[in-house]
Amino acid sequence: MGVSERKARAKEALRQHILDAATELFVSEGYQNVSMRKIADKIEYAPATIYLYFKDKREIGETIVREVFEQLTEQLQTLEKSITDPDEALRAGLRCYILFGLEHPHHYLLTFGPDPEPDLSGELTPTDRAGLEALAQLRKALMRCMDAGTVRRDDPEVLAQTTWMCLHGITQMLICLKTAPSFPMAPEEAIISTGLDMLLRGLRP
Amino acid sequence: MGVSERKARAKEALRQHILDAATELFVSEGYQNVSMRKIADKIEYAPATIYLYFKDKREIGETIVREVFEQLTEQLQTLEKSITDPDEALRAGLRCYILFGLEHPHHYLLTFGPDPEPDLSGELTPTDRAGLEALAQLRKALMRCMDAGTVRRDDPEVLAQTTWMCLHGITQMLICLKTAPSFPMAPEEAIISTGLDMLLRGLRP
DNA sequence: GTTGCTTTCTGAACACTGTTCTGTTACGAT
DNA sequence: ATCGTAACAGAACAGTGTTCAGAAAGCAAC
Structure with a gap:
């Protein structure tokens, strides 16, 4: 036929x-x-x-976002395999996340920006899924560091979520403040490296 | 007359x-x-x-937001005066910021959520002003801690902005995830105290 | 007390938005 | 050649932020 x-x-x-x-x-x-x-x-x-x-405009956005975020997951997985030292792998992963957000600002904001009208259906939205995947990666990296003794032993889920929230704050604010020329933002690279330093120090035993 | x-x-x-x-x-x-x-x-x-x-809808929102955020500034100033230990004052200030966001979720998101169409005029928007005031408070608290030796000597502006971004990430994510029941969020209080711990440890010398 | 001026307010409209309904067109199967 | 189905489009609906000409109301001077 x-x-x-x-x-x-x-x-x-x-x-x-x-x-x-x-x-x-x-x-x-x-x-x-x-x-x-x-x-x-x-x-x-x-x-x-x-x-x-x-179905609607939202579905278009979610479809696009999902495709782009699969790239992030891939990048993170590649990173994890190519770096043996757990501490360095964690640092590289965190940096990769921020840089990914800066390279895809619209996708990032669309995914992790606050939703005007959240989905109350109890369903896992593609946004949730993207978050959960990034979170799973992060938790894995953290647990490897715990085994290596560079991150304190604590509830991995709480540690991962908290770290992710901070990471998200840095990423989102960098995106937003870059397009708001009136705000006297400190140099981008200074904020990124200081942020990563703070997070890693904060996670130590 | x-x-x-x-x-x-x-x-x-x-x-x-x-x-x-x-x-x-x-x-x-x-x-x-x-x-x-x-x-x-x-x-x-x-x-x-x-x-x-x-002038427009935006101006209404900005006016309201400014009024509410003056409360935050007041609360932070009161806190700073009533707590003598710089380290405790910093911790209390950071916690106060998060709780304020959780108590005024809509105001918070309206102020610090990503702007759909940023103001490119170069003018300082009320949102910028709110951010700058919170930032100034934070920088002051950080410098007191530096003098006390509990925070490492580094560029105070970079340190303050980075800390604020992390704080914002925690606050915004808590707000958003609370209304997204599908997401398996760790307990709120655990995240808050872990977050504050991480930030303070990360700032130490 | 009527006139005229100024300020305050409104109805209707404009140019959009996401979305749906109804109808038309095109095309493969019988 | 006819039929049925799938793909598409025009027009409309209900909503949005915003503007503008004109109506109402209040007050001053005559």
């Missing part, structure tokens, strides 16, 4: 086309400032058509 | 009336979910009337 497969391919192609257009717009203008009509215009389809491929 | 003063008072009263209504709505429904029409309905005026008292 082959015809139904061709149609399925075409359908998938348009779906990807929508995602590509949306990604480009989100990155250059920010999620909030991109309307469904802008996306529709870019791909030269009617706005209603998009709803045949995605 | 006296009549012009009475009119000025009446004008000021309506302005405050708008702020009161807006505050109530913002706190219960969140900034994003409150429309100008909702505010207008609540005070039983036409939406257009509000624009005679405020």
Whole structure:
């Protein structure tokens, strides 16, 4: 037959086309400032058509975000394998997280920025999943350091979540303050290395 | 004359009336979910009337936020005076900041959440001002600790900004994750005390 | 007491937003 | 050639922030 497969391919192609257009717009203008009509215009389809491929705008955003964050997870895993010293691996992982946020500011804010109307369904959103994955990586790295004696033995989950929150604070604020030229921010690299130092010292036994 | 003063008072009263209504709505429904029409309905005026008292919706939000954040500054100053030990004063100040955020989640997110469209005018927004004031308090507390020898001598500005970013991360994430019941968050108090511990240890010489 | 001026307020509109409903078009199968 | 289905689009709905011309109200002077 082959015809139904061709149609399925075409359908998938348009779906990807929508995602590509949306990604480009989100990155250059920010999620909030991109309307469904802008996306529709870019791909030269009617706005209603998009709803045949995605439930709503949120789903488009979440799909894009998930794809990008898989890159982060990959990078972190590669890092963990390539660095033998647990302490250095932890430091490198933390730095990698911050740099990833700075390289994908819109994706980062869309994922971990505060949600205007949180999902109360009890379902795990892609955002939650992204957080949990990053958290799992972090917990693993922390436990390796515990075994090596460079991080104090404490509830790994509490330690991981707290560390992640601090890391997130640094990342988000760097992103936000970079685009707010009025704020007298200290040099970026100074903040990053000081932040990493503080966190690692704070975790020591 | 006296009549012009009475009119000025009446004008000021309506302005405050708008702020009161807006505050109530913002706190219960969140900034994003409150429309100008909702505010207008609540005070039983036409939406257009509000624009005679405020430039736009943003200005209403900023005015409210500024008023609330003056409370934080006051609390922090009171704290600083009432605690003699610099280290304890710092710890209490940091804890106070987090608790303030948790008590005023909407105000906090509105002030320090990422701005959808940042102000590129170069002007210091009320948000910047709130951040700078909190930062100034923190820098002062840190320098007292430096003198006491409990915090390492380093660039106070970098140290303060980095600490603040971590503190912000903890505060914001606690706010967000509390309303996202799907996320398996560690106990709030554990995170707070662990976070404060980490920060203080990280700051030591 | 009527006129005129100023301030305060509003109804209606504009240009958007996300989303849905109904109808049309295109195309493969019978 | 007909039919059924899947893909698409136009128009509309209900909402948003904001603006603008005009109405109402209060007060001064005549």
